[in-house]
Amino acid sequence: MRVIVTRPAPQAGKWVNALRAAGLDAVSLPLIEITGPPEPQAVLAVWQRVQAFDALMFVSANAVEQFFALQPAGLDLLQAPTLTSPRCFATGPGTVAALLQAGVPGSRIDAPDHTAHQFDSEALWAVVHAQVQPGWRVLIVRGNSDAENGDEAEPAQGLGRDWLAARLAEKGAVVEFLVAYARRAPLVQASARALLQVASSDGSLWLFSSSEAVNNLRSMAPGLCWHQARAVATHPRIAEAARAAGFAVVCESRPAMADLIASIESLA
Structure with missing residues (x-):
């Protein structure tokens, strides 16, 4: 059974390697392309006043990587924080890992526990709501795309981050928003189109960690039928998108690799 990983290229490679190490026939077919911010000057301007925020919420590892890519030299308020430096909020372990890689101390990061059932805005809010005070300034660092989707575990139209912004306002x-990267459907090469055609009905298992990836797949191959296809989705809202696309079997799984492998093997 072939497993098709649809994450953006950098994350897809890591998942493919982990799945292959577990003995699975995994291949990468990124259905989302990540690029830099549409307005780099806006990101640079935020860096100049980053100390004014009480918390920075990052919707994904991509948000972290693209935000820190534009960090001015010598401005290390997040890596060498003071008592008044902002907290860093993350929705899941991938974003936490990116923050640690960027040099942010773990003591400044708030995120759902790695054993949490879901990694999304709701799970994050359960962790941070008690510390948020009236008058706090919170920056939500997000992406921008044709479909306006947020993190891999968020629904279409960014409902997760908007829900979180509403809770913060209450x-x-x-709350401020900053677009730190762009997400878009990739250009589909001939080899990818051939894989789409075959994998729609040959028993391949599609691994989705974003509802945007599902929507991009439908746009790329509008004439294909998915009634013989199977999928594993890392969030209930993503699973709903896969079922709406016509996938015959959709299994929900936590995005932790051990859980993904177990879910994939359950469908073998």
């Missing part, structure tokens, strides 16, 4: 916080 607590009296002032």
